[in-house]
Structures are given as structure tokens and as C-alpha cells.
Amino acid sequence: MYLDRKTDMIMSGGRHPIKANYTVGLKNDGKITALHVDLFIDAGFTVDFSPIFPYTINKTMMKYNWGAYSVDYKVCKTNLPSKSAMRGPGDTQGSFFAETIIEHVASILGLDSIVVREKNIHTLESAKLFYGSSVESPVSYTLPSIWEKLKQSASFYERTKNIREFNATNRWFKRGLSLVPCFYAVRLSSRPARVTIFEDGSIAVEVGGVELGQGIWTKVKQMTAYALGQLWPGLSADIMAKVRLFQSDSISLAHGGLTSGSTTSEESCEAVRHACDILVERLQPVQILLKKSNPNGFSWMDLIFQISEGKHQRTRVEQQDKGDIERTSTVPVIQAKSQSVDLSAQTYWVPDSSASQYLNYGAGASEVEIDLLSGATTILRTDIIYDCGRSLNPAVDLGQIEGAFVQGVGFFMTEEHHVDNNGKLVSDGTWTYKVPTIDTIPRKFNVEILNSPFHQKRILSSKASGEPPLLLAASVHCAIREAIRAARKELPTDNNKHFRMDTPASMDVIKSLCALNNVELYLKSLCISTKQ
Template identity: 30%
Template sequence: MDKSTFDTAKVVISGPMHSALKHDSAHKHVTGTADYIDDIPEPTGLLHGALGMSDRAHAEILSMDLSEVRRHPGVVWVFTGKDVPGVNDVSSNGSHDEPLLAETEVEFDGQPVFAVIAETRDAARMAARKAKIEYRDLPHFSDIDGALENGAPLVIAPMTLRRGDAKAEMDNAPHRLKGQMRIGGQEHFYLEGQIAMAIPGEDDEVTVWSSTQHPSEIQHIVGHVLNIPSNAVTVNVRRMGGGFGGKETQGNQFAALAAIAAKKLKRAVKFRPDRDEDMRATGKRHDFLVDYELAFDDEGRIHAVDATYAARCGFSSDLSGPVTDRALFHADSSYFYPHVHLTSIPLKTHTASNTAFRGFGGPQGMLGGERFIEEIAYAIGKDPLEIRKLNFYGQPGSGRTTTPYHQEIEDNIILRIVEELEESADYQARRNAVIAFNRDSRYIRKGIALTPVKFGISFTMTAFNQAGALVHIYQDGSIHLNHGGTEMGQGLYTKVAQVLSDSFQVDIDRVKITATTTGKVPNTSATAASSGSDLNGMAAYDAARQIKERLVAFAADKWSVDPAEIVFLPNRVRVGETEVPFPDFIKQAYFARVQLSAAGFYKTPKIHWDRAAGRGTPFYYFAYGAACSEVSIDTLTGEYLIDRTDILHDVGRSLNPAIDIGQVEGGFVQGMGWLTTEELWWDEKGRLRTHAPSTYKIPLASDRPKVFDVRLVDWSENAEPTIGRSKAVGEPPLMLAISVLEALSMAVASVADYKVCPRLDAPATPERVLMAVERMKRV
């Protein structure tokens, strides 16, 4: 099709909402022409930065001799915290607990203490190794146990959720049990590492390209470290090579360092850490230690839950408050706890500051909830699925709809999803077959599990639930789209473009998707909490609505027709009896001096949250799903395979089924990695030793389930008036992978004839599986 003309004979446009459109950059991805920040043509005179990093978990800095660093050929500038023109702090929450460059004390191995700027990246990296830093070691605690034993401080006040009287119910219920679960952290392993490039401008101005999910925060931080107002800082990002939460706050330091050096040296500066430096210096998913006590009856119905959630937060608070809060919000998984008492323990540790990661604490909370179900199921000798169904939240009016945070669940569809999947995956017959197989197999054992997902959608920080978009229509009818969301691969740009395509009824290739920039849409929220298309889709819809209202008013006036007789048809507008091609229509509107640009805005209704009271309505709605996984383990080595996974997932009325299926598949496999082979390992000196793909093992193609069937719930519509009645999809599917851990657990349990809950912790590496098998042998 000729790109300069609009096809006005069409019955339907290409790319309306709900169509399975390709990712807008797919063609560029496969040809290698999609530019990431390191691919942008470099400005003349570009300099390169490298980090000088601490090699101690906790120490006082006695002296820093950087003379050899400065003397290294090609080095232009070496700087420390003292050289920061503004405030030496990059904390994302304003708590000033995260120095950009540590000055007197280092609090984790890998913490940046100085920066080198050189003519080449190699020169900067080599020079950085020549520092002579004298330390006095201080006691360190790098894990949860160490932190608890040493009475480590908390990085933020804990949160407590309470309803009923859990402690009293423990004594009253027919059964009670205590247990503990360890849940490992996770490295994001975005394929494109952290990177920032800064170009100095006139006066106090600076422009930064940053691989970030949160351009407005980068803008704020750069202003903060340079002591300049936000209006002097422009932050751009066209796309990231993956984010997963790891670029919500963790890009701050690299952007800040590049901007400081660029302003000081009046040259463009790029900061791109090596993979190992990236993994050592930046935070990860929090690992958790969950201590729980459960009360339940003979049927397996939960009476009370009392649990604490200790988390390794790292040396600063970063996002640990909202992350540990969200763990508590999801400690109920899909279950009604009549009496409940939950407390977070956000521990300070001498490790990189843990941060956002797809699910944001929710996965850890939910995994604990599923462990509770397993405990009860093994304690009373029933199929865990039976216990699940017994404990699901009920429908409104059932008296079983109140969450531990006192929000009422009004849109509950979990039972229907689970029952449909149970049927389509042939769960009962396969479970029987698995049990029969295990009876006859001495060394290879199988397990199967069907687990639910219920995930609350909205930022729990109410202010973040707002978004803006900027839409222009040019005289030729082509449309320019900008919004505050960022593209990290999740297809947000495509979905929001579909909203505009749909609104104006023009083919999607008429909509130009432009890089996110703080100069066009201000005060944006991080593209996080699965909220990207909910918020930005609605903001773009609002902008389109404004322009369309003006266009309708203009046309009604010009052609003297009733506004109701003006209809946007594919690539044309019907005005009364006549049809005008869209570009002609726009041209005429231009000549009539109609404003063809609008800033759209959206804020999520209904939600509010009172953290101190532990009460409110933090979530606008819930997304649901269920997965059934079958696995085989080798009880001689602990090795395993995922034989089959069936998924049924709820995205409301999908904005783009192709993209949503991709999110579900990818989220599941990423969650599977978290729960199986992805293990973070610190040595006794508090040094992370798994800081590259050679030592940190994310799933490969051959790790995904041998049979992998993923479907979207085709009857679901969001009960709330979201964009196209769709639901968020980024985070919820990650937790479908809990089915894998529980299936492994069942295979282990077979060794002791399913009489004992194996308490298989995460990640279930072959080693953890084998050791659990050994424990079962000793039962």
C-alpha cells in the first residue's frame, strides 16, 4: 500500500483494539535496525564512563588513592561523591539513603565509589581497576538470617494487615501447624543492560537518553544531583531491551553519572556497565523468609493465618516498602482467610538494594499462600486442588469476600477459570496417572499441580495511578502519538497506537509512535505495576476524544448536520450523506482553524489506601489465571523436566491477543526460572558470585514445558470501564509458574507416599530437589 494515501474503501481498518497486531518494532527487531541507546549514532567527542566499585560488603573508607586511575592513558576525569554538584543521592523515594557514590562507608560489594570518564570504554574500564582504596572492614550481614540474628535495622516501617483474631483462632481450630518457607530472589537479566547517554546543552540544560521505565524519575534525579530544575532536563527513551522492573529505579545512578560528567566536561558521555558490573551494582527481586502458623479444620478449610514476611531489602529502602507491602497484599493468593495477621519485616542487608521485579513482592506473597494450601493438603491427606477450591474467595454476599486489607472482592472469576482448566487439562485423570506411575517407578517420579492466580491491579501509591498522552494530527492526516509509558518489549506502544487507530478509525500505520520523552508528557509514572496500557491507553483515548469532539463540532457546523450524523468510518468520515477521506477532512479542519492537538489525561478512579491503618481499596480490579503443570524428577540427582503446562489466563477483553499471549508465555517461563534454576549465591564475604549468565541460569528454549498450551479466557470482560474492558497482563502470568514448584514438590512427596509436605523451597534447583528427596527418605 502506498503510504501517502489512505485506503478509504476499507470495511475495517488495520489495527483496531482487540486485534492480534504484530509488535510495532518486529520488523526492526529481526533486521537489527531497532536502535537501543548503544546503537544511536554517537555524538562527536563522546566520552565513556566506568564505575569504580567497592569490593567489600561493609567497610569504612579510610583513604582513596585514585592517582593511578587518573594517569591511565585516555582518562579525562575521575570523580567521587565530593564532586557531585547537587546532592550525592539517587534514592528513588526521597529518603536520601542511597549515595550516588559512597563517600565514607560502603554498604555492599559492588557499590559505586568513584567514576572514571575516558576517551574509550576500554580505557575507562581498565583505569577503574587501578584504584587503591583502603578500607576498614565492618561487620556485615548479607542475608535474612544474618540480618535477623544481628538485629539489623529495617529500611522502612513494617506493615501489618489484620482482620479478626488470628491468635485466638489458633487455639480454637481443630488443627494448627507452623512452618517456614525460603523464597529466593531473582536477577532481572534484561538482555540490554543499564545504559545512559547524556548530552550537555546551553545554560543548565542536559538531555539524557536512558534505558529506563521511569523517565520522570531520571529527570528528577538528574536535576537533584546537578542542582538544576527539572525544566532543564529532558529524558528520552524509545525502547528498552527488557526491563521487568529492573529499570524502574536502577537506571538512576548511570543517568546521574553520565549527566554530571557531561555538564562538567561539556561533552557527550555514555555509561554502559559490563554485565557483571550491572549485576553486582543493581538490585534484584527480594528474597523472603516466611514464617507461618495456620489454623484449619478437618475438611481443610482455613480458619486463621498468622505470618511474617522477612525480606532482604539491601542497603537502602528504594522500593522495598511497596514491594514488601505487595507481598502482604498477595499473601492470600486466591483464598479467604477468616482471621488473619500478616506483618512485613523489611530488613536492611549489606547487599545491592533490592528493587522492583515483575510482580513486585506479589509472587513471594502468593507463593507463601500456595505453600499454606500444600501444608494443609498434606496434613489431611487430600489433593491440594480440593483444598484450594474449598478456600477460594466467594461471590458477593457469601461472606467470604473480604481481603486481609479490607477490600471487598467484587469481580471474582477464579473458580470458573480453575474448573475450566481442570477439565481442559484433564487434571483428575492425569493426577491419577501420575500417582500410578510413581507407584511403579523407583527412581523417576512425577508430580502435577494446578494453581490459581489472582493479582491486584493498581499502584498501591495512589498518586502514581495517573497518566498523560499527547496526540497531534498533522495537515496530511498522519497522527503523532506520545504518552508517558515506556516500551520495554511488552507491546505497550502497539496497544496504545491501536487505541488511537480505533478512535479515529485510521489504519495503524498512520499512527507514528514516538519515543517517550519528559518534554512532551510531564510527571509520568513508572511503566510498572502492569498498568502501562490501562493508564496510557486511557490517556490516549482521552486525547483522541478531545480532538474528535472538536472535529465533530467543526463538521456539524461546516456541513450543517446534526453531530450524531458524523461517523468515523475506516479512513474516512461520514458527514450526513457524504463521505470525506480522513486526510481531506483533517485538511479542511485545519483551514477552519481547529486545534488538532490534545493532551489527554487519566487517573484511576475508586482507589485509596491507608497504610498505617492497613485498610482501603488499593486495587481497581483483579486479574485472574490458572496453570496446570506436570513434571518428572530424577531422585538420584534431583534433575527434572517440565513435561507439560496448560494455562488459562484472564486479560479481560484482550487489547491484542498476540501480545497478551506473548506476555503470558514469557511471564510463565520467567516465573519458572525464578522458582527452578535461577539462584543468587553470595559467599561468606557477602560477595554476589552469580553475576553473569555463566553462573546465573535463566531458562533456555529447552527448559520450557515440553507441551505448552496457553489460552486466554475468552469470556472475560473487565467489570470496570478500563480501556476496551481489557485487563493488565504484565505481571500476573509470572505467578502461573507456581504450578511448577508445586508439581516438583508432589514428585518429591511421592518418596514418602505423600504423607509429608516436602517444604520444597525456591529456587528448586536440582540440588534442592535432591536434598528434599533425601529428607523424604528419612521420614
């Protein structure tokens, strides 16, 4: 089914609107001792993916050590269009709620938000308490080192000082800087794959995952060359050019599973590796015989040609009194003829239950500048450090991190879902639904991939990179809040009072929170200022 963009947007439903009420217990130094949250999730008029949201929201909200923690969820059926899953479903909203609570506590106590974050960021012990077996060894818990490294590389405290000086000398432009952590729990699932070697040496690969631009096929192609390259050193480079990937369907490769959760690439790679291991096991006996007859070496094509020749060199069979006699050509293919080599292997990989879940860590710092008169926001700089484990493809993962972050900026800043009084979607195109553009991208964008230590039970020690970095875009929303707070300090009636800022933090929202959306309010503030 092919739809035009407007129809597609009307049918898609969008992300779930969620209302959160929370009660926080805290100490004067910013340490949170208890948190209770009531969440009301607008599912629309059908179930769709809504039942997973309590799980996904909760696993992201636990990014801080809340002490005594409880959540009450209600998935609400409404008379509005059904909502559906979108990149980081529930995780994005959960991250926003967590950061909002931290910002609220900081505002009430008059502390910098980074002080409150560091007071409540997980230690290894508290992370194990909240996330259980998903937390691996102490060496694998890289968040504390990422946090400290980013503070230094982003010159956080020096820039904070510079921003305060800028805000003190600029009436109509304000800046803000915020640094947030990322906790993202993923769960591996089963995945099928088929690898077939043809007589011309080419290799066809089918996997259950769908290529959506996230680089599944690139990583699978590399894994195929790597796994078949076990036959002898230096073979991987020759094989790489011979690999072709085909999009499977439910007949050619049943039980393909969902392409979701940021783990499809590594699951597909592992399934392919197992299929290649089967082929390597079948090819090794023929390889050993070839080494004896070709001491000077042989190529991939020699190996496959030897097998294919063994299958087709049988000529004619003549009937004689004493039985059948098979005549063969003079090509030395005795070893291939003596055994039937199946050059197609299919596997269904099932993850080890003891290693089916793990945590992704990262941190992001963003600096923004807001125009108080128009509400326009410019992201001046963003610094990200993200733990990819042993990246399967650093170039692909780097693109995933940058792309996820920018998409997250759309959620936190520009993408607003409007409906009319009848529930019909109004923002049904890019004229009314503002997706991130080239102007939304940070002017200076620094991303570092942290290669964490070897891990025996993860797939080649790699980690997911598709959805977790999206949550780091919360740093932009928090930085906007800091800039607005600086603007409101100049309003005698507001001072440091806490204010609510939902998503997205669009231009009109920012302008309104700076109290400059109304000339009368602005003139009134000037009068109060003059009298004082």
C-alpha cells in the same frame, strides 16, 4: 549509562530474600480457620523499593480464605547489597508462601493438595471480606468458573490417576501434577498523553509509559485509530498506518509516572483516548461542512488537507483607504478559515476513585517429571486459563501470559542468587545465573484467554496481563513437590513426612530432597528396606 551484563547484574541487587514463620489453625477436612505469619524482608543497606513489599506480599497471600488472618512484617536493613523491584515484586514471594502453607497443611493431614485448596478457595463473600472494593460484581468474579473449567480441560483427575500408575512402576523417574489459582490486585494511576495530527495526515503520539517489549505502543496505536475512527465508520483502518509513537521524556511530557504494576498499557490507552476525543470534538464541525460540500464522501486526508489549507490559503493583504482586504484562493475552505483548529491535544488522565482497583483471576496446572539421579526437571505440560477482561489485543496479551509464566519458572526453578562471604555477587552472568531456556519451556503449553463480561468502569472492559500470570508458575514448584513426595514414599525412614523446599527448586535441591545426593544414604535406605 550503558553497562555490560556482568556489571549490570552486580549492581541490580536482585529480588528480596524473605523469611516466613507461620502458625496455622485447621480442621481435619483441610479447612483453615486461622493464620498468623511473621515476615522478615531483607532490604539490603538502602531503602530502595522495600517499603512497598508488605503491601504487595499481603495482597497476594490473601488469595485463600485463611479465616482469622494476621501478618507481622519487618523490613530489615542488612549489610548486603540493596534489593530492588522486579516483575511481580513481593507478589511472587507472597504467592509462594500461600502455596507452601497449603502444601504443608495437605501433608500434615495426608490429603491431596487440591482438596485443601478447594476447601479454602475464596467465595465471593470471603473475597469481598479480604479484598474489599477490589472485588466487583458476582459476574466479574470469574475464578470459580475458571477453576472448574481448567480441571476439565486439563483432564486433572484422569492425569492424576495416570501419574500414580507411572510413579508406581518407575523407580528413577517420578511425576507430579498441581493446579493453583491466581489472585492479583492492581491499582490504576494517573497518566499523561499527547496526540498531534500533522498537515500530511500523519499522527504523532506520546505517552508516559515506556515500551519494554510488553506491547504498550501496539495497544496505544490501536487505541488512537479506534478513537479517531469515531469521525466516521471504517476510518480506523486508514488511520492505523498513519500513527507513529515517540518515546517521551520528562520535558516533552511531564509527570509520565512509573512503568509498573501491569497497568501502564491500559492507562496510556485511556489517556490517548481522552486526547483523541478532544481532537474529534474539534474536527467534527469541519467534518459536517465537508459532508455538505462533498455528498459523495471524503477521506481522512481530505479532512486534514481542508484544515491545513484553511490555515495557509491566505495570500496577500493590500492596504486600501477603507481598511484591510484579505484575498483568498478559489479553493472552498471558508469553513476552515472561519475557525482555528488546534490539531494537538494533551491530557492527563486520572482514574475514577471508585474503579481504580480491581482483581485479576487465573489458574494454572503443570505436570513435571524429575530425574531422581540427577535432579533434572522436565515440564511436560502446562495449562493456563487467564481472565483478560475484554482484551485490548489478544495476541499481545497471549505473549504476555506465556512470557510471564516462563519468567516465573525461572524464579521457582533455576535462578539462584549466590554471594560470597564478603557479600559480593558470584552469580553475575548466565554461566552461573541460570535463566529459563528453551528446555525450560513446557513441552506442551496450552493457554486460554477468558473474555469476561463488559465492565463499564474498566478501560474498554480490559484487564492487566503483564505480571499476574507469573504467579501461576508456582504450579511448577508445587508439581515438583508432588513428584519428590512420591519419591520419598519409597524411603522407609521418611514416609509422608513434610519437607521444606525453598526457591529455586534447582537440580541439587531436588536430588537432595529425594535423598539420592549421597550414596551412603541411598545404600542405608536399601538396607532398611531389605530388613523389613
